[in-house]
Amino acid sequence: MPAPIVVMGVSGSGKSTVGAALAQRLRVPFADADDFHPPANIAKMTAGEPLDDDDRLPWLDSIGEWLALHRDGGVMSCSALKRKYRDQLRGHCALIEFLHLEGSVEVIGRRQASRPGHFMPASLLASQFDTLEPLEADEHGLAIDVDQSIDAIIESYVRATDSHPAQQEDR
Structure with a gap:
């Protein structure tokens, strides 16, 4: 059985877009971690203030609970920037597959600039x-x-995970 997948990366890397498309390709549920933020976190980010670990703790617990409910397959977009955040998610669901969307500051900055109205301002990149x-x-x-x-991102991910039978057995 497939493990849930967390599409991770910095704001503007395409987590939500790639996550939704990957979930559709795999025919599993999709959730966006942005929808799990309490209003206080959104207000803080909208004001240009980065979240601290205390802000993230209940948010990550909510995401972890969703992953545990979808341990047989689901895709969540979530920044998961620090190892300890990923460990917190694994505390709810032991096996999670991560897809880290990485790119340069310039590439991500261009992508972020094309998202008018998003609560995460480019100043926090x-x-x-x-x-x-x-x-x-x-x-x-x-x-x-x-x-x-x-x-191309989804094809790369699917090819890479299909070519590692040991990972499939671990799931």
């Missing part, structure tokens, strides 16, 4: 990159460059 801790060797998942089409 630097803090997102400062916070980012890439996947470690013992974490299930892979990183894919975002500077390509959504279809």
Whole structure:
């Protein structure tokens, strides 16, 4: 059975778009972590203030609960920038597959600029990159460059996960 997938990365990397398309391709439910933020977090980010770990704790617990409910398959878009955040998610659902959408500050900045009205202002992009801790060797998942089409990203992910039968058995 497939593990839930968390599409992770900094704001503007395409997590929601790729996550929704991947869920559709895999025919599993999709959720966007942005929808799990309490109003206080949204107000803070809208004001240009980065969230701290205390702000993220209940938010990550809500996301972890969703992942646990979808342990047989689901896709969640979530920044999951730090290892300890990913560990918190794994505290709810032991096996999660991560798809890290990575790109340069310039590429992500251009993408972010094309999202008018999003509550995460471009001014917080630097803090997102400062916070980012890439996947470690013992974490299930892979990183894919975002500077390509959504279809190419999904194809790369599906090919990579299909070509690792040991990962499939672990699920």
